Amino acid sequence: xxxxxxxxxxxxxxxxxxxxxxxxxxxxxxxxxxxxxxxxxxxxxxxxxxxxxxxxxxxxxxxxxxxxxxxxxxxxxxxxxxxxxxxxxxxxxxxxxxxxxxxxxxxxxxxxxxxxxxxxxxxxxxxxxxxxxxxxxxxxxxxxxxxxxxxxxxxxxxxxxxxxxxxxxxxxxxxxxxxxxxxxxxxxxxxxxxxxxxxxxxxxxxxxxxxxxxxxxxxxxxxxxxxxxxxxxxxxxxxxxxxxxxxxxxxxxxxxxxxxxxxxxxxxxxxxxxxxxxxxxxxxxxxxxxx
Amino acid sequence: xxxxxxxxxxxxxxxxxxxxxxxxxxxxxxxxxxxxxxxxxxxxxxxxxxxxxxxxxxxxxxxxxxxxxxxxxxxxxxxxxxxxxxxxxxxxxxxxxxxxxxxxxxxxxxxxxxxxxxxxxxxxxxxxxxxxxxxxxxxxxxxxxxxxxxxxxxxxxxxxxxxxxxxxxxxxxxxxxxxxxxxxxxxxxxxxxxxxxxxxxxxxxxxxxxxxxxxxxxxxxxxxxxxxxxxxxxxxxxxxxxxxxxxxxxxxxxxxxxxxxxxxxxxxxxxxxxxxxxxxxxxxxxxxxxxxxxxxxxxxxxxxxxxxxxxxxxxxxxxxxxxxxxxxxxxxxxxxxxxxxxxxxxxxxx
Numbered sequence: 001x002x003x004x005x006x007x008x009x010x011x012x013x014x015x016x017x018x019x020x021x022x023x024x025x026x027x028x029x030x031x032x033x034x035x036x037x038x039x040x041x042x043x044x045x046x047x048x049x050x051x052x053x054x055x056x057x058x059x060x061x062x063x064x065x066x067x068x069x070x071x072x073x074x075x076x077x078x079x080x081x082x083x084x085x086x087x088x089x090x091x092x093x094x095x096x097x098x099x100x101x102x103x104x105x106x107x108x109x110x111x112x113x114x115x116x117x118x119x120x121x122x123x124x125x126x127x128x129x130x131x132x133x134x135x136x137x138x139x140x141x142x143x144x145x146x147x148x149x150x151x152x153x154x155x156x157x158x159x160x161x162x163x164x165x166x167x168x169x170x171x172x173x174x175x176x177x178x179x180x181x182x183x184x185x186x187x188x189x190x191x192x193x194x195x196x197x198x199x200x201x202x203x204x205x206x207x208x209x210x211x212x213x214x215x216x217x218x219x220x221x222x223x224x225x226x227x228x229x230x231x232x233x234x235x236x237x238x239x240x241x242x243x244x245x246x247x248x249x250x251x252x253x254x255x256x257x258x259x260x261x262x263x264x265x266x267x268x269x270x271x272x273x274x275x276x277x278x279x280x281x282x283x284x285x286x287x288x289x290x291x
Numbered sequence: 292x293x294x295x296x297x298x299x300x301x302x303x304x305x306x307x308x309x310x311x312x313x314x315x316x317x318x319x320x321x322x323x324x325x326x327x328x329x330x331x332x333x334x335x336x337x338x339x340x341x342x343x344x345x346x347x348x349x350x351x352x353x354x355x356x357x358x359x360x361x362x363x364x365x366x367x368x369x370x371x372x373x374x375x376x377x378x379x380x381x382x383x384x385x386x387x388x389x390x391x392x393x394x395x396x397x398x399x400x401x402x403x404x405x406x407x408x409x410x411x412x413x414x415x416x417x418x419x420x421x422x423x424x425x426x427x428x429x430x431x432x433x434x435x436x437x438x439x440x441x442x443x444x445x446x447x448x449x450x451x452x453x454x455x456x457x458x459x460x461x462x463x464x465x466x467x468x469x470x471x472x473x474x475x476x477x478x479x480x481x482x483x484x485x486x487x488x489x490x491x492x493x494x495x496x497x498x499x500x501x502x503x504x505x506x507x508x509x510x511x512x513x514x515x516x517x518x519x520x521x522x523x524x525x526x527x528x529x530x531x532x533x534x535x536x537x538x539x540x541x542x543x544x545x546x547x548x549x550x551x552x553x554x555x556x557x558x559x560x561x562x563x564x565x566x567x568x569x570x571x572x573x574x575x576x577x578x579x580x581x582x583x584x585x586x587x588x589x590x591x592x593x594x595x596x597x598x599x600x601x602x603x604x605x606x607x608x609x610x611x612x613x614x615x616x617x618x619x620x621x622x623x624x625x626x627x628x629x630x631x632x633x634x635x636x637x638x639x640x641x
Contacts (some may be wrong), residue, residue, distance in 0.1 A: 092402075100540055101587060102584050105583040112572075116572075229408070262420075278398075
């Protein structure tokens, strides 16, 4: 049983990161009904903004300032992204499919832009905290502990905001019934801007956490995006609880499979599970059917 | 008259195809042309599903990659002839494509895109995981070059040039014939109004499956030739880079046009690979992505639509509202007899 602690801690760390990125994807799908392929690029931009503000060779303002800058930059960036490449397509025929293409184009734009601006050299953010904590037979770094705690608490705060705040209720109203929400005077277009900004902020948090854990590169968002993609489809597009449950389940499957079956066989297993879920239950484990 | 025009076109295309590799002799430009030809095959076949059948999917990147790896593995590990390898690549992709399409084509809209995306990632992950067979993430190397009657294509690039041309011409000719037939018109009918097509007796899921499988044939052949030409097959084939490149060709050229993706393949391959622009590496891809969004926003019929509009203006014909609208109206002769199809095509035309 001594494999339990390392498997669990790895699953909790990656589950928290997946949950952050995937809930942004799922939230956008639930309200705006589009699938944002640029979500991974947003994570990457968040990490780069934080790096530019934090790193001593650049602004050198410290990690706290870098984190904050990334949050504000991405809130703005998410809103701009929506206005530029999503809003013009809302209401057109096949808007969801066209937006796949525009967000893919945006991801290419950002990845090449980052490579152009920052160069190909790998970058690295400082860790949020140093030191290790012994947990059963496994050493968990403080950074990982922060990820394990920060991810779920942020999402919990987000869920409370959706449940209690007036704006949160408006967002849920739009999610549940667009036309009825419009009839009672909710400005749907503004809600969409906010939804995009919020999901970009979630990506930025994930980006800063990834940037402290792994290297910052222009394509660093590709792999997290794939994982988030598995998670949202597995858990159910548009369902926040489904996404969070899905994130931890996928992370658990992943770390169990990595431990017992091997690193290289894990992605085929994940995608195999995913395709099975999509065929048996296309709306995911906790998702609702949309027409 | 129509027949004569067709024969003349065929003769002209054949003439250009024979002469072009003799005119372009530099290894560098030959390389660009060969890549263009193979990419054009992939883009135009992908467009059969995206543009004509209205089935937004990611499957063709898997067909292309699996084609490259199937032929690569068979020739490297089992020593069979590259020609048999290409045939095997086509056969495998038809089977795998049908197996994937069977469930996928019964889903709707975004779920088709997501399932085929997952399928592509599964193919890629499987290839990376089987290191002993596929070379893993480093890729499969030393894939033998194609030769024909003692003529090694690897020594004389002309061989690949002609092969690419033959593939593109045959593929385009067959696509054209398919799209002119009633069978092919049913694809467009599904795109235009799925429920109406179904009510007129078009088996929607089956036709979508057929569109995917048919377009897998030439896509996987292009993938196999690509692997033999380069001598390597790496998992990069499945990456976002190729996905965006091929999809850009479809969208930029004009989805739902036969020649648009081919024109765009020429434009995009030269724009993204040409060494004279090498100093603008990242910028080039940023410009391409910007243009894609602009095309989707303002000119749904893409480059081909623009060319058609210019052609029409030059001939001084009465300006019609949209090239695409006319094309659709022409293709929909059969549905319009029944009435509502004319109004149905409206939203697509804009």
